[in-house]
Amino acid sequence: MRDTFVATTTEFLGDSRTVVVLADISAEAFAPAAARHPDRVINVGIREQLMVGVAGGLALTGLRPIVHSYAPFLVERSYEQIKLDLDHQGVGAVLVSVGASYDRAAAGRTHLGPADVALIDTLHDWTVHVPGHRDEVPGLLRDVVCGQDSAYVRLSTLSNARAYPGTGDLRVLRDAGPGAALLVAVGPTVDAALDATAGLPVTVAYTHRPRPFDTVGLRALVDSAVILVEPYLAGTSARLVSAALADRPHRLSALGVRREELRRYGSAADHARWHGLDAAGLRRSITDFLSPALA
């Protein structure tokens, strides 16, 4: 996904409004673009507060910044700059992260970033894209870069087997018919969700755009049971599902990355398993949720 992001963004630099702001991460990958556009590929060094502050200043002069770093450094370390130097100034930028949740599990807690989407969600009117496949990246990136508002694009080393490009409205991948539970899988979780629900009365819908959440699609698809599967903090989108279904009796199971610090290394697949986000773990949670009497 990162390679696709760099290639697509390099194309965007053909537009003289586009400017890329980096804090050393991926600077090497952008070196050819920087050679061609030295004033519009800006690497501030390992200074994430400055990276976002500079983006705010660039936007104040009418440019469209694409700001890129590791998820915890881009969103968590720079949160006040995102809040004040972008939102409070009334200007927008496109933030693009790598290092989603436990992509670099062996690096330990400092490089884990499961809280990024929840933090962005404290802000108003941000678009959030969580692509599940590299081929979804160019289209969604073009959509947000061509806009004026702020957007967060969360790239990952995890991927589904195939791409589901499009606007990000809920897309049904398996329809289990009337009365079935609705599972909404975000980004790279959908393959595991499809495996986990094989043979179960569960309709599976996919989105790579958790914000704005497709609440119209949700209302059209839901019967009474909803299962959210998100590759970041569990429950991040629960408030939106609850609000969208406030006028209907419904049950909700919100699955995702748990809050406790595991203090374990290993691989992303190990962490998915420990957080119950592999197919077997999801199936356990989902069957418990659907058969409370048997649990």
Place this chain on the structure above:
Amino acid sequence: MTRLATTARVAEAAAPIDGRDQLAPLLERVRAGREFGANVLSTLDVLQVLYDRVLRITPATVDDPDRDRFLLSKGHAVAGYYALLAAKGFIPPDWLDDQGGPSSRLGDHPDRTLIPGVEIGSGSLGHGLGLGVGSALGLRAQGRLGPRVYVLLGDAELDEGSNHEAIAYAGALGLGNLTAIVVDNFSATHGWPGGVATRFTVNGWTAATVDGRDRDALHPALTGHHGHRPHVVVALVGDGE
């Protein structure tokens, strides 16, 4: 929303001012009987030299892409700033009368989206210089080589580490269209041994340290940049002012 003042009143207030006397009545309107700390007054001379003699910006050019930018980073220094914006005709003097009120556009910290001529919303310290570096880079990337970016900070504000990210980077880059102004009233809790300017010059900035009350000294300092390096003016004012 606050009602607009008449055009005549704005024009009257926008007449050129030569000294603090003309600003005083406007400042009194902001004060409205409240106690002001000495720090409110510490920026007045710098602000007046900037708006009288340095900045190429008028109420008619607040949206001109080639205007100079003035970024007030120490956003609590608003009383003199608001009075000056009113004196220069950027805002109607009427706005001063209910500063901080429920329908006022003028908070205890400024909001750029509510006040004409205000380039940034500030209040949390340590944000203006980064925004200033970005503005300077944005102007340069668009080939706008005329306008200059001025950022006003305080010596205590320099405690925030984000400033030092911006100082080091602007110096390394030779960001020649940026001027930082540090009003030094010796209020940083742990001080700046060796002087504030050294934090900048070690990173390649040019610097001038002057009496922050002496307008004839401030003017050459504020216009003393050379073109290929960022410039800092340290304006010394009385202890705790």
